[in-house]
Amino acid sequence: MTVELDIASLANALQEAAAVEILPRFRNLGEGDVRIKTEAIDLVTEADEAAERLIRDRVAEFMPDALFVGEESVAADPSLLTRLGKVDLAVVVDPIDGTFNFAAGLPLFGVMLSVVSKGETVAGLIYDPMGNDWVIAEKGSGAWMCSADGSQSQMSVVPAPELSQMVGIANTGYFEGDVRRRLLNNLADVRLFTSYRCAAHEYRIFCGGHMHFLMYNKLMPWDHLAGTLISQEAGAYAARLDGSPYLPHHVDGGLLLAANEETWELLREKIFTV
Structure with missing residues (x-):
């Protein structure tokens, strides 16, 4: 079709x-x-x-x-x-x-x-x-x-600097207990992380080259399908936290986006291993 x-x-x-x-x-x-x-x-x-x-x-x-x-x-x-x-x-x-x-x-x-x-x-x-x-x-x-x-x-994403200088979105609100505490502790290793409570603008900023990563846990399709495709078309690498592709029917498994696969792997290893 x-x-x-x-x-x-x-x-x-x-x-x-x-x-x-x-x-x-x-x-x-x-x-x-x-x-x-x-x-x-x-x-x-x-x-x-x-x-x-x-x-x-x-x-x-x-x-x-x-x-x-x-x-x-x-x-x-x-x-x-x-x-x-x-x-x-x-x-x-x-x-x-x-x-x-x-x-x-x-x-x-x-x-x-x-x-x-x-x-x-x-x-x-x-x-x-x-x-x-x-x-x-x-x-x-x-x-x-x-x-x-x-x-x-x-639009195009920008290459990330070293980990200590990265800026991004990390929405940790839907992780539970010890996982959330570990992620928040790990995030001390980046320069700045935040959440605008608005994926629409978070994706826009990322694709415009103003942030280096985005991370979400709860995956409802209306929140992430458009932004993930736009990010990939802007050159980003996107996958669920276990490394599998993010597909329209997924509602869990987390999502991490970065400028390229190398940066994605670094962020998952150092920050977002759940």
């Missing part, structure tokens, strides 16, 4: 959802517009749900045969997630990545979409509503920053 993608229409759908459903609610959420999903740091807002409905409707217009897998749709019907690796074509959407930031009034959130064909990610888009720009990749075509003025520039 050859997938012919209308990237412009996909990008427009994300932009429309932001303009119509997300930005009007930013710093304007009512008391009942924010709800806890699984814990106090896992939130959903009226903007998430409304934006996902709009994107789903737009995708149905030009990709009617695609399975739509949205973060909020899966919350309502978990069986959608089990079908992702089996169908011919799927569109995976995070309507607001960084909901915690969005609900707190922090302008650090994004809209993410990926296209999966026969168990392989073939396209990824990350839209920044505040900057009105996208990072986009189709498999085999490189990673591109598409600015609001229509200009495009190719």
